[in-house]
Amino acid sequence: MLKLSTESLDWALKHIENFGDTDIFPVPFEYEAIRHLWDIRTRELPNGTTLKEYLRNQDILQWKVRDYRRSLTPKHQYGFRLSTQLDPLDTLVYLALVYEIGHDIESKRIPVDRNVSFSYRFNPDDEGKMFDSEIHYGSFLNYCEEKVDELIGDENIRYVVVADIADFFPRLYLHPLENALSSCTAKTNHALAIKRLLNNWNYSISYGIPVGQDASRLQAELTLNDIDEGLLSEGVDFCRYVDDFRIFCSSEKEAYQQLALLAEMLFENHGLTLQQHKTRIVSVDEFRREYLKSKESVEIERLSDKFWEILKDMGIDDPYGEINYHFLP
Numbered sequence: 001m002l003k004l005s006t007e008s009l010d011w012a013l014k015h016i017e018n019f020g021d022t023d024i025f026p027v028p029f030e031y032e033a034i035r036h037l038w039d040i041r042t043r044e045l046p047n048g049t050t051l052k053e054y055l056r057n058q059d060i061l062q063w064k065v066r067d068y069r070r071s072l073t074p075k076h077q078y079g080f081r082l083s084t085q086l087d088p089l090d091t092l093v094y095l096a097l098v099y100e101i102g103h104d105i106e107s108k109r110i111p112v113d114r115n116v117s118f119s120y121r122f123n124p125d126d127e128g129k130m131f132d133s134e135i136h137y138g139s140f141l142n143y144c145e146e147k148v149d150e151l152i153g154d155e156n157i158r159y160v161v162v163a164d165i166a167d168f169f170p171r172l173y174l175h176p177l178e179n180a181l182s183s184c185t186a187k188t189n190h191a192l193a194i195k196r197l198l199n200n201w202n203y204s205i206s207y208g209i210p211v212g213q214d215a216s217r218l219q220a221e222l223t224l225n226d227i228d229e230g231l232l233s234e235g236v237d238f239c240r241y242v243d244d245f246r247i248f249c250s251s252e253k254e255a256y257q258q259l260a261l262l263a264e265m266l267f268e269n270h271g272l273t274l275q276q277h278k279t280r281i282v283s284v285d286e287f288r289r290e291y292l293k294s295k296e297s298v299e300i301e302r303l304s305d306k307f308w309e310i311l312k313d314m315g316i317d318d319p320y321g322e323i324n325y326h327f328l329p
Helices: 006-019 030-037 051-056 088-100 102-108 137-152 174-184 188-201 214-223 225-233 252-270 284-291 295-313
Strands: 069-074 080-085 159-164 238-241 244-249 280-283
Touching (some): 006 030, 006 051, 088 102, 088 188, 088 214, 137 284, 159 252, 159 284, 174 214, 174 225, 225 252, 244 252, 252 280, 280 284
Antiparallel strands (some): 159 280, 238 244
8 A cells, every 4th residue: 555645745736836737738727626625625525535635545556547638749840749748636646656756766866966967856845846956958058068168178089979869758668667766765665656657647558658747757867877877887978968968079989989889778778769860979169069059049049040031031131121011911
């Protein structure tokens, strides 16, 4: 039997209220009703309990998942991902489960001060924040920039591998994840309950975890920890943000060898592959020029380029000149 604590359930609801249930879909209105019934006894629930007490009394090993929303959502201009929005009660249970073993998961990962993984470091607070706000994509870029500055002063270091895992969350095999969960915590029923949830959402398909969920992100990080450890054991100088890898090398030959090593580890350990169109070996100068940009600046540049294309199509050569609106189509 496994019952969730009151603390973890309270934290899970605060997390959703303050940070959303996903980073993709609008937050469902049902969470307002859940908050209303959270501490109010109602005859609609068994024995007239509160909703929090009802969830607290459930054996999560016997929890039955409900229908969920899954749809294609844009990822890039011509790319899509299959995103998931779980039933609100399922989301609360999923979050609370992972929260209760979050510190165990974090302790299994490569320590922060090794500057390897810059994504989703578990550090919750009382307001529902799940991850360390000081470690994020910007930290990853800053570290890469520091490495480039360091490398430019070393004539033996000239190339950077830029690599990205293809369809990471949808193609993540559950068996390695289950093994990682079991090995990171003594709370075996938590690992078993998460396994059952994932299997039920996948209709027993052996791969894929819900996309867009913070609980999924922490588990994905745990699953990739063996890749981090493997690369470190081989002496590879690298860092990672989720499924984006950067490997710093002294020659193009070494870069290709280490890229091959990464590809082999991903496939042998997890059945994952690299995205061909996003995986490259570049010079340090090209890396600095093309890859040390924030996601926001890349999007602004893309919008700016699109705006210039529109002006060109309209026959406007001087964007600062006066526009005769009568000639616009």
